[in-house]
Amino acid sequence: MTQPAYDVVAIGNAIVDILSPATDAFVADNGMTKGAMALVFSPEDADALYAKMGPGQEVSGGSAANTIAGMAALGGNCAFIGQVADDQLGDVFAHDIRAAGIRFDTEARPGSPTTGRCMIFVTPDGQRTMNTFLGASHYLPEAALDRALIADAQFLYLEGYLWDPEEPRAAMRAAIDVARAAGRKVAFTLSAEFVIDRHRDAFHELIDARLIDVLFANEAEIVSLTQAADTEAAIAAVKDKVPLVVVTLSEAGACAVAGDRRVRVPAAPVDKVVDTTGAGDLFAAGFLHGQARGWDLERSLKLGALCAAEIISHFGARPLADMKALAARV
Template structure:
């Protein structure tokens, strides 16, 4: 098998984040669940909520896109597959990801719907409440896959968020088949409890069939996936079915399990938690960078913790500091 050209090729939602401050009263008054992500299904609903936002910040986002953005900053070679529309937000997303040194070749989609956007309300305690209109990202076809590109990456990285719509779900299944045929590894992040609730059977089947080599989940997601009451029971239910299991534990750090090895790392200290948007995405960035550059589990977890700590110290899901400098890379 040839050495891969890319460290990671990621498939995920191509969306633009719009972040604005809000208080708990605003969250409650608009029927949101604080700290959770909800889907906005109609353009009209998305426009109405956007009109209520105060002054904020606009930056390209999307879970898997955030991960490869962090990896690229660390020095990894990455590519991204996702669908944008032929509009201003789509052009912003494409420009941002390419400026970060990430290969992005998917042709913009003409017509409606618009490029996806995530309206994020950040409360004073740093919690983010997300309302996502997925727009064009729901229309990623299997025909958009560059199979040679997927086969030329050490890891295919997939976000659970994109599993919901039928068209990109079929594309991701096809991508997994390409990666497996090429002898590459597949990493998967469960993304959110509501995603797991909708697709638990699919995710468990992927795991049981050996289609996932590296599984990322936070402790709540893993318990939801396994329908268990505590994280140790959840770990026991999954750890033997994947090559590597990574579980983030918020302020308690994270753990990784592989074979008979179990490693834990403490969370990195943070002066102030400003915005938790992207914490899991950047943890995955650090860990995947470590794994694709010959680091062991402990060192990879440490990289993930450093990257997550950086992103929660400011508004936005993309790093602002030099990750190479922070990690000693």
């Protein structure tokens, strides 16, 4: 097997995050569930909610794209596959991800719908309430896959959020086949409980077929996937089918389970939680960065915890600190 040129190639939603401060009352008055993510299905509803937002920040986002951006900032060689539209937000997304040193070759899609956007309302306690209009990202076709690129990456990283629509789901299944045929590893993040509720059987099919090498989840997600009584029982239900299970435990840190081996690290300290957007994404970035370099589980987990702490200390899901210096602390 040849040495791969890329650490990770990711497939995910290509969206632009729009972050704005909001009060708890605003979130409640507009029918949102604080701290949750809801899908906005129509362009009209997306425009109406956007009109209510106060001044904010626009930055390229998407779960897997955030992870790849974190890895690139750490010094990794990464690529991203995701669908944008041929519009202004699509140009913003493409510019941002390429400026971060990430290979992005997916051609923009002409016509409607527009490029996806996630309207994020951040309350004073740092909780983010997300309203996502997925737009063009849900029209990623299998034809957009660069199979040679996928085969040339140590890890293929997939986000559960993109499993919903038929076209991207078929593309990701095809990408898994390419990665497995090339002897590469497949990492999968469950993304959210509502995603698991829709696709629990399909996710179990992937796991039972031994197609997932690294599974990322938080406590609620791993319990939802397995419908077990608690986190420990949930991990036990999948650990013999997935070589590496990585579970974030919020303020209690994170753990990695490889067969009968378990490693746990505490959460990295942070002076003030400003915005929890992207915490799991950047944790995955740190962990995968370590694994791509042959680090042991403890060291990889520690870097993941440091990356998560960095991201929750400021607005936005893209790192602001010197991430290479952060990695050097581990």
